[in-house]
Amino acid sequence: MNQYKLTHLELLETEAIHVMREVAAEFERPTLMFSGGKDSIVMLRLAEKAFRPARIPFPLLNVDTGHNFPELNEFRDRRAKELGAKLIIRTVEDALAKGIATQVPGEISRNRLQIPTLLAAIEEFQFDAAIGGARRDEEKARAKERFFSFRDEFGQWEPKKQRPELWNIYNGRLLPGQNMRVFPLSNWTETDVWEYIAQENLELPHIYFAHEREVVRRKGQWLPVNDLQPPKEGEEVKTLRVRVRTIGDIMTTGCIESDATEITDILAEVASARVTERGGRADDKVSESSMEDRKREGYF
Amino acid sequence: MRFTTAGSVDDGKSTLIGRLLHDSKSIFEDQWESLERSADLAGGTEVNLANLTDGLRSEREQGITIDVAYRYFATPRRKFIIADTPGHVQYTRNMVTGASTANMALVLIDARNGVVEQSKRHAYISSLLGIPHMTVCINKMDLVDYNEERFREIREAFYAFIPRLDIRDISFIPISALKGDNVVTESANMPWYHGPTLLSHLEDVYIASDWNLKDFRMPVQYVIRPHTDEHHDYRGFAGQITGGTLKVGDQIGVLPSGDRSTVKSIRTHNGPSEEAFCPQSISLELEHNIDVSRGDTLTSFDNLPYTTQDHDAHLCWMHEKPLQLGKKYLIKHGSRITKVVFRELVNKIDVHTLEEVHEPIGMGLNDIGRVRFKSMGALVYDAYKKNRYVGGFVIIDEASNDTLAAGMLRSPDKPQPVPDFTDYVI
Numbered sequence: 061m062n063q064y065k066l067t068h069l070e071l072l073e074t075e076a077i078h079v080m081r082e083v084a085a086e087f088e089r090p091t092l093m094f095s096g097g098k099d100s101i102v103m104l105r106l107a108e109k110a111f112r113p114a115r116i117p118f119p120l121l122n123v124d125t126g127h128n129f130p131e132l133n134e135f136r137d138r139r140a141k142e143l144g145a146k147l148i149i150r151t152v153e154d155a156l157a158k159g160i161a162t163q164v165p166g167e168i169s170r171n172r173l174q175i176p177t178l179l180a181a182i183e184e185f186q187f188d189a190a191i192g193g194a195r196r197d198e199e200k201a202r203a204k205e206r207f208f209s210f211r212d213e214f215g216q217w218e219p220k221k222q223r224p225e226l227w228n229i230y231n232g233r234l235l236p237g238q239n240m241r242v243f244p245l246s247n248w249t250e251t252d253v254w255e256y257i258a259q260e261n262l263e264l265p266h267i268y269f270a271h272e273r274e275v276v277r278r279k280g281q282w283l284p285v286n287d288l289q290p291p292k293e294g295e296e297v298k299t300l301r302v303r304v305r306t307i308g309d310i311m312t313t314g315c316i317e318s319d320a321t322e323i324t325d326i327l328a329e330v331a332s333a334r335v336t337e338r339g340g341r342a343d344d345k346v347s348e349s350s351m352e353d354r355k356r357e358g359y360f
Numbered sequence: 361m362r363f364t365t366a367g368s369v370d371d372g373k374s375t376l377i378g379r380l381l382h383d384s385k386s387i388f389e390d391q392w393e394s395l396e397r398s399a400d401l402a403g404g405t406e407v408n409l410a411n412l413t414d415g416l417r418s419e420r421e422q423g424i425t426i427d428v429a430y431r432y433f434a435t436p437r438r439k440f441i442i443a444d445t446p447g448h449v450q451y452t453r454n455m456v457t458g459a460s461t462a463n464m465a466l467v468l469i470d471a472r473n474g475v476v477e478q479s480k481r482h483a484y485i486s487s488l489l490g491i492p493h494m495t496v497c498i499n500k501m502d503l504v505d506y507n508e509e510r511f512r513e514i515r516e517a518f519y520a521f522i523p524r525l526d527i528r529d530i531s532f533i534p535i536s537a538l539k540g541d542n543v544v545t546e547s548a549n550m551p552w553y554h555g556p557t558l559l560s561h562l563e564d565v566y567i568a569s570d571w572n573l574k575d576f577r578m579p580v581q582y583v584i585r586p587h588t589d590e591h592h593d594y595r596g597f598a599g600q601i602t603g604g605t606l607k608v609g610d611q612i613g614v615l616p617s618g619d620r621s622t623v624k625s626i627r628t629h630n631g632p633s634e635e636a637f638c639p640q641s642i643s644l645e646l647e648h649n650i651d652v653s654r655g656d657t658l659t660s661f662d663n664l665p666y667t668t669q670d671h672d673a674h675l676c677w678m679h680e681k682p683l684q685l686g687k688k689y690l691i692k693h694g695s696r697i698t699k700v701v702f703r704e705l706v707n708k709i710d711v712h713t714l715e716e717v718h719e720p721i722g723m724g725l726n727d728i729g730r731v732r733f734k735s736m737g738a739l740v741y742d743a744y745k746k747n748r749y750v751g752g753f754v755i756i757d758e759a760s761n762d763t764l765a766a767g768m769l770r771s772p773d774k775p776q777p778v779p780d781f782t783d784y785v786i
Contacts, residue, residue, distance in 0.1 A: 064605060064637040065568045068361075068439040073629050077641040078581070078600045085582040085654055085695070109629055110641070113594065114586035197432045204427040219427060223763040224453055224678050226460035227752045228600060228639075229692055233761035247441055249432045 069255055073106065076244035078228055079207055080110040083189050083242050084117050086232035090189040090242075094120040094147070095128075096136035097307045099193030099245060101262055102253055104139070106244060107191075119146040121190065123177050125170035126153045127288060127309045135265040150181040169312045179215040182239060189232070189240045197249045207246050213237040251330055258323040268326070270303045270318045281314030305330075361567055362441045363464040364491070366455055366482035372499050373468050376537035377431060377444055383544035384559065386433035428454045437563045452711065452726040453678035455482065456766055459489035460752065463567045466558075467496045471504045471534075475517040477712055483518075484714050487525035488674060488728070488768065490748045492570045494530045497558060502536040506549040524714070526745070529565075533558050571638045572747040576604030576612070576660035579694030580652055584643055596627065596643035597652055599695065602749035603742070604660055605637040606644070613781050614650065615657045616667050616738040620781045621646040639749070655696035657740040665750065667738050667779050672706075672770045673753075674744075675723070675731050679764040681757070682724040683731075689764065691735060693753035698737040700755070706730040731767075744768035 066074065083090050092107060094100045107116045120140055124133065140147035152170050155161040155177040163173065182190060196203050206222050208230045223231050232240060245253070257264065274285040276295045282302060283289065289311055291297050302315035303326075320326045365373050380386075431442040443458030445451070459465065465486035469479045479496075486494055496518055504510045511534045522530070533542055534553055541547035544559045556564065584596035606612075610623045624645040626633050636642045646652070659665055677683055683702060691700045708720035708729035716730075723729050744751030748768075755765040 064571075064573055066640070070629065071639070074600065074639055074641040077629065081582045081598050081641070110598070111584055112627070113588075113591050113596075114584050196430045203429040203431065222427070224457045224754075224766065226457055226754060226766045227749055228602075229694075229752065229754050231692060231754060231756055231761070231763045233690075233756060235761060247430065247432075249434070249439075251434065252439075 069252060069259065072245075072248055072252055073109075073256070075228070075247065076103075076106045077110040079230070079242060079244040080107055080191070082230055082232065083191060084111070087189040087240070089185065089187050090118045090191060091121040091148070091185070091187045092116065092118050092191045093122065093193065094136060094140070095122050095193075095307070096132040096139065096265055097193070098257060098264060098268060099195065099253055101139075101264060102248075102256055103191065103193050103244060104143070105256075105260055105262055108143075116143065116145055118191075119148055119185075121148045121150075121181060121185075121187075123174045123181065124149050124151045124153075125174055125309055126151060127170045127311055129265070129267055129284075129304075129307060129310050129313075131265050131267045132307055139263075148181070148185065150177055150184075152177050155180060169309045171309050171312070175215075182215065187239060188234055189242055191242045191244065193245050194241075194243045195245050195248050195250075195253075205243060205246065207243055208232055209241040209243065211239050211241060215239070217241075251327070254323065254327050254330055258327060265307075267304050267307070269322075270301050270320050270325075272299055273302050273315060274299055275302060275315055282317070284310060284313070284315060286310065361438055361464070361562065361565070362443065362462045363466055363562065364443045364445055364455070364458040364462040364486070365466045366445055366458075366468065366486070372470070372537045373444070376466075376468065376497065376499065376535075376543065377442060379537045379540060379543045380442075380559065381431065381433050383540060384433050384435055428458045435559065435563060440562065452481070452485065452728070453676060453766075455485050456489060456676045456678070459486055459491055460748070460766070462486075462489075462491050463570050464493040464495060464562070464565060465491045467494060469496060469498050469514060469518075471498050471500045471510055471514065474514050475521065479518075480521055480714055481711055483521070483525055483527075484709075485728075487527050490526075490744060490768075492528050492567070493565050494527050495558070495561060496530065496532045497537075498532065498534045499537055501534045501541060501547075501550065502539050506534075506541070506547070508550070508552040511553075531555070531561060533561065572603040572750075573638055574604055575663045575665075575742070575747075576606050576610075576658070577602045577638075577665065577742070577747070577750050578606075578642075578658045579696065580654055580656045580658060581695045582654060583652070594645070596645060597658070598641070598643040599658075600641045601636060601638040602694070603638050603747045605635060606642075606660075607635045611661060612646075613659050613661060613664070613779075614652050615659055615665065615740040615779060617651065617656065618779050618781050619648075619650040619652070621648040621650055623647075655694075657694060657696075659740070661781075664778060665740050665742050666772060666776050667740050668772060668776055669735050669738050670772065671700075671733050671735065671739065672772060673731055673733070673767040674770070675729055675755070675765050675767045677723050677725060677727045677729075677765045679757070679762055680725050681762075681764065682722050683765070688758060690756040690758055691739075691753050692756060693739050693741065694750070696737070696739065697756075698735050698739070699758075700733050700735045702731050702733045704732040706732060730770075739769075741769050743771040745770075 152173045160180045161173045161176040206225050274297050275282040276291045303318040304315055320329050429444045433440050445455045445458040467482050498511055498514050515532045535542040541549055542557045578599045578601045580597050581599040584598050586594050608623050613620045624647045626636050627643045628636050628640055685702050688699050707716040707718050710717050742750045751769040753767045754763050757764050
């Protein structure tokens with residue numbers, strides 16, 4: 061009977077596929093959030109596996125902050141085309157122009173501005189479920205997240221309103237206006253994601269691998285220099301061999317010095333890493349509860 | 361490997377998890393800095409390992425864990441998922457939730473207090489939810505001078521209570537989460553203990569047999585229809601196998617309809633395959649063009665599941681709105697949603713004494729009891745004791761859609777008729 065055994069990664073995969081199919085079966089208008097980042101690339105593969113030989117039965121959605129890494133956008137568009145999937149893009153720029161989102165003076169990152177943009181997109185397309193790549197190991201407030209994360213009419217996450225999830229049974233029932241964020245990768249860790257990328261031989265945007273880039277040192281991080289983020293006075297621009305570990309807003313995503321050019325190098329790096337993945341993202345450092353607060357407002 | 365931790369408020373549960381993460385080098389520098397920052401602010405000198413797990417602001421404010429929190433760590437030998445559940449009686453529902461998918465229950469006992477009501481409750485719930493392995497950690501051994509007698513006393517007291525439970529495998533480990541004795545490294549303070557440390561025990565427990573590989577069961581979750589020229593007539597019945605194994609060419613039955621057919625092809629996560637097994641998410645094609653849709657169960661012919669509308673189950677109520685007999689609720693069991701009416705509340709478990717209370721008045725939040733109910737459509741199931749993934753269900757409120765309760769089906773009292781299977785004639 062010994063051959064009837066799944067590895068940890070296979071168990072995570074089987075669970076995620078089950079969740080994807082449950083979404084397809086129970087919701088009228090689901091969407092899959094696809095940014096071109098590593099977690100969403102893994103999700104896309106799981107969705108392919110869940111429904112083949114049929115096509116992925118939902119459109120892809122990306123909230124473009126206007127602060128995305130250009131390499132990421134190029135990758136996102138190309139992958140959607142290859143899969144023949146419908147890709148919906150809604151921009152923060154547009155949301156600002158329409159007054160859906162408003163900038164707070166001094167706010168550099170557009171992370172928070174994604175929230176109203178996303179909520180408006182959900183309303184525009186009447187999505188009742190949005191599948192996201194968030195993982196419970198990313199952040200403390202995420203550790204209590206459900207696979208099916210219930211959001212009220214205002215898109216808000218209320219910890220006390222979350223539904224108990226037992227065995228492999230998920231309650232996806234909604235009243236009009238409410239929606240669900242669904243996280244098939246809930247139980248995956250950063251290492252699991254990289255191992256899966258290696259196992260499935262998934263293509264990634266090249267910024268995940270070591271490359272030469274102009275960076276400046278700010279608040280203990282190497283931040284990429286670009287048109288949006290010119291160096292401040294007194295800051296020394298350095299050209300370093302770096303890569304990104306997680307991709308967020310280009311203004312706040314720190315690069316790490318690295319020589320990792322292959323997935324195996326990255327796996328070794330992740331295994332010996334001494335800071336968390338999101339440790340390089342200033343958006344989480346605002347306060348101890350910043351993730352919790354953003355989630356309450358409708359962040360994914 | 362998934363395990364739950366359960367402990368009373370001051371048993372040092374969060375400290376133990378912090379210790380496991382810390383000593384297995386799963387805590388990162390920025391998490392540690394954040395802990396140190398909190399310790400500074402609180403005016404304390406020692407980092408509070410419990411702050412690693414208490415993620416929500418209201419939890420930190422109240423110094424308690426409210427919801428199930430999931431933690432992840434890995435050693436070179438195994439990966440672990442911890443469902444960290446609060447020990448308080450008002451959070452029984454979270455214990456039940458965490459227990460539903462666990463391979464092992466970690467029950468924590470304060471060596472000074474011995475086996476208290478809460479430790480018994482945790483053991484009881486773990487047994488009711490069918491967690492295959494249990495490890496009892498007798499914690500705070502440093503506060504009883506690492507005394508072997510004390511350890512033995514507590515173990516005896518726990519053994520005296522075990523006959524009332526249904527536990528397959530149990531171990532006892534004396535530890536100090538705060539000082540690190542026997543958590544990851546062997547304790548020099550307890551030379552009388554010759555067993556493994558907690559971590560090496562977690563790494564070694566054999567869990568592959570925790571799944572039921574005997575009787576094939578698969579609730580049909582979704583029907584894959586590509587509508588392409590290449591796969592014109594393709595109908596792939598997709599679902600997660602909740603029991604047993606399956607091969608191409610196997611005869612399978614469809615319940616509750618009673619149709620039968622033969623497996624034509626199987627597709628697993630690795631593509632086309634000759635066989636599949638629990639708990640893989642697969643899709644399969646059948647030889648015959650019969651009516652199969654979401655909510656149906658595919659089954660092997662040995663040891664058929666029950667197919668009935670009258671049910672007997674343990675129920676854990678998880679909502680402020682109490683159970684109403686005679687009212688219609690929704691049930692989600694496997695991939696099937698139908699209506700149910702609760703007819704009789706047989707008994708309720710007194711969560712303090714764990715005695716059965718007969719003819720109870722009602723059932724409310726965090727109550728556990730036995731009920732009889734009828735479903736509008738037939739449910740296809742095995743007793744929960746035999747297979748957790750085939751015998752578990754949730755109850756949903758028809759108006760608000762809130763999940764109200766979780767249940768574990770029991771074998772029906774009366775002998776069940778064997779369903780008639782129609783041979784498909786070509």
